[in-house]
Amino acid sequence: MPHDVRIVTEAELRAVLGLDLALVDVVERAFAALAGEGVVMPPILSMALHEANGEVDVKTAYLPGFDGFAIKVSPGFFDNPGLGLPSLNGLMILFSARTGLVQALFLDNGYLTDLRTAAAGAVAARHMAPAQVDTAGVIGTGVQARLQMQAAHLVRPFRRVLVWGRDAGKAEACAADLSAALGIEAEATADRAGLVARSQLVVTTTPSREPLIEADWLHPGLHITAMGSDQAGKGELAPAVLAAAGRYVADRAAQCETLGELAHARAAGLMPGPILELGQVVTGQAPGRQAEDEVTICDLTGTGAQDTAIASHVATLLSGSAAGTVIRA
Amino acid sequence: MPHDVRIVTEAELRAVLGLDLALVDVVERAFAALAGEGVVMPPILSMALHEANGEVDVKTAYLPGFDGFAIKVSPGFFDNPGLGLPSLNGLMILFSARTGLVQALFLDNGYLTDLRTAAAGAVAARHMAPAQVDTAGVIGTGVQARLQMQAAHLVRPFRRVLVWGRDAGKAEACAADLSAALGIEAEATADRAGLVARSQLVVTTTPSREPLIEADWLHPGLHITAMGSDQAGKGELAPAVLAAAGRYVADRAAQCETLGELAHARAAGLMPGPILELGQVVTGQAPGRQAEDEVTICDLTGTGAQDTAIASHVATLLSGSAAGTVIRA
Missing domain, CATH: 3.40.50.720 (NAD(P)-binding Rossmann-like Domain)
Structure with a gap:
């Protein structure tokens, strides 16, 4: 059954979200949830690609009280600057915590990770x-x-x-x-x-x-x-x-x-x-x-908890807006 | 530095890829690579969401001889049929194994997983x-x-x-x-x-x-x-x-x-x-x-190796075609 997935780029994300107290509060809520019952935060999936001097980390967490959960993929390829590319990249995927359906893809190139890290x-x-x-x-x-x-x-x-x-x-x-x-x-x-x-x-x-x-x-x-x-x-x-x-x-x-x-x-x-x-x-x-x-x-x-927090926060900020591209998948 | 990401839906994938001997051969190549040097296949990241009777698995593998690697997310939410939704969903992300940049998102709802599993x-x-x-x-x-x-x-x-x-x-x-x-x-x-x-x-x-x-x-x-x-x-x-x-x-x-x-x-x-x-x-x-x-x-x-194999195979089939939506991220 096709459903809508919203895809939002780094530039579009920068237009709606910066580093502010509302974000700090959301990330604080995530830490609070981590100290409570019902949290699931698996160990980080980490893969090294030695030939390319690269690594990839995948983080996630389910937090009670959040409607969605994020899966965040962070590649770091440290020879990229020699190719004129940034070392760090990545994206976040937001899923419904009720149905597992993909809701949004944030092609943030690490921007959301930067913000949620600073907020912590x-x-x-x-x-x-x-x-x-x-x-x-x-x-x-x-x-x-x-x-x-x-x-x-x-x-x-x-x-x-x-x-x-x-x-x-x-x-x-x-x-x-x-x-x-x-x-x-x-x-x-x-x-x-x-x-x-x-x-x-x-x-x-x-x-x-x-x-x-x-x-x-x-x-x-x-x-x-x-x-x-x-x-x-x-x-x-x-x-x-x-x-x-x-x-x-x-x-x-x-x-x-x-x-x-x-x-x-x-x-x-x-x-x-x-x-x-x-x-x-x-x-x-x-x-x-x-x-x-x-x-x-x-x-x-x-922590993956911070990723779930900021992805959920962005989804709230975007709700009702036309930002991004909606694909019926 | 913005780069192009191709997003391809299940319907678009079904139009270019079915179950055939070419796919079996690609998946066989992935198993051959698994028996060789230089493979990296981390343990599966698995998260249970008990409140929703759901689970999510994330698989990946780097295979020498493949230009990209996939990260595959498979949610299974077993109360979904009661909501009129399929239990299984998910997507695959194809990254460059040289730079870590996201190259394609396959919003396949599990279709590619079905095929690569049968091919094995x-x-x-x-x-x-x-x-x-x-x-x-x-x-x-x-x-x-x-x-x-x-x-x-x-x-x-x-x-x-x-x-x-x-x-x-x-x-x-x-x-x-x-x-x-x-x-x-x-x-x-x-x-x-x-x-x-x-x-x-x-x-x-x-x-x-x-x-x-x-x-x-x-x-x-x-x-x-x-x-x-x-x-x-x-x-x-x-x-x-x-x-x-x-x-x-x-x-x-x-x-x-x-x-x-x-x-x-x-x-x-x-x-x-x-x-x-x-x-x-x-x-x-x-x-x-x-x-x-x-x-x-x-x-x-x-195995994540099969995911990397089929995602790479699809990317090859799509190269030169206009299928999907290209987003500059």
Whole structure:
């Protein structure tokens, strides 16, 4: 029996959805659902294509309270820049959670993933950063460096941002972009330890496999969100950072144990025992920040729950609009 | 950087692709690739949605020698018939294996899955059934009962087909359809043991969780392909059938150990040790049928390799045609 499928391109998606508090709230709802009953979030399907220096990840989650579920496919082909193509691509498919019928295809080239990843950083900052953030620091100079700072600024309107990157020119460009986007002071710095020392909120956004933040750099009243590690072998925080912090929260413990900062801490014999999750903090089942002088860490590996949340949110925004192409399939 | 994505509906796919020897050959190539170097076929991603009596499976495989790889999403929502909708749906996405870019979306509602599943049955029959098949039998009366017999007839042009189903009326209808499609004698029967006794080739096509074929029904010169079991708990052959046959071949051993007939045999303490795969038989790395009086079994759980094969085949058939809708994404 044919049914209508709406196909929406990246350009059409950019016209209806940006990074705003409504999106942060939807992603927060997804984390809350993850801490409740009835969620199904299978392990990530991951395939490496060594010949092409590529990988593909597939994520999904069923969340009670959401009418649909997304299946998100994220290819990363790291020789693409030499071909004049971006490394990251992909699409999301939205299915009815009642009938399994395909409802919409979002040919987003990773745009929705970028947004839902940044929104998770805002959820972490909302519940774990100090109430007053004067200065925020970001490690990394790419798309997520910009989006994570914009997302954090929605919930902690800091007045200065510090940017560190391996490439000083890219750090300058990122700082200039953030200053323009947020209307605040922005400074590129080559001093990573100094960036951490001066910030109340730090977000790490790199694919690094070597620690970029050391445990003796931590100071009272600091929150760090590490969102770069999403694969075995990646990691941005020295293993001792997690143990030294007063509170460590995973987006999903089962993922962080193999893909996140937690993997390295576990390998070093640190952080045994059960791990708190962001959804528990969001719902009050576990404490977020308890005191202004605590040191807190949030480890984000990226969840299918966020994909289901943003795909559902986009479908709502599009309902009643004529955006996209409808195909009777 | 925008690129073109071709979107093709089930009706458009049906117009260009049917069940033929060219497709059987492509699927055979996929099994050959599975037996070689460089293949990547991750475990199936599977998600159950208990509230809706639904499940979703995602399969993929990278095969050397194929320019693209498919990601196939198969939802099965078993309350759908009550809503006037089919239980099975889904789509395939074809990506470039060089850049990871989405090349085509096949909104096939499971049509390509039906074909590639039947084609695998033909590959098994070609290499494992007796050279002369006079009578073929099918257990089950659904789409796969019809397609499996049509596929087998391409490689073993039998002159009679026997059909068994729980519902006599459906068995009669299936037999009538097969008689018309193949131009041969077709008979519905209520005698399952008799069907096996009279056939040289039997294909089981049901979601049964109780054995439908017993070990003492086997006879010299019989080949059975069991393609219905694709989930833990399903199984069509009594565990002793596998051990009693002279030769057992899996489509993929790692899958059959948990999802196929092999799971039940293993649970019964039978069939220890390494297991042959269809790809090894196809490439001559392992023997297929060695004598006309052997009893052989092929266990098909369905592989992402077949999806990559059929999606690539369709893309080739469509190249140069204007079928579908091209969207610049």
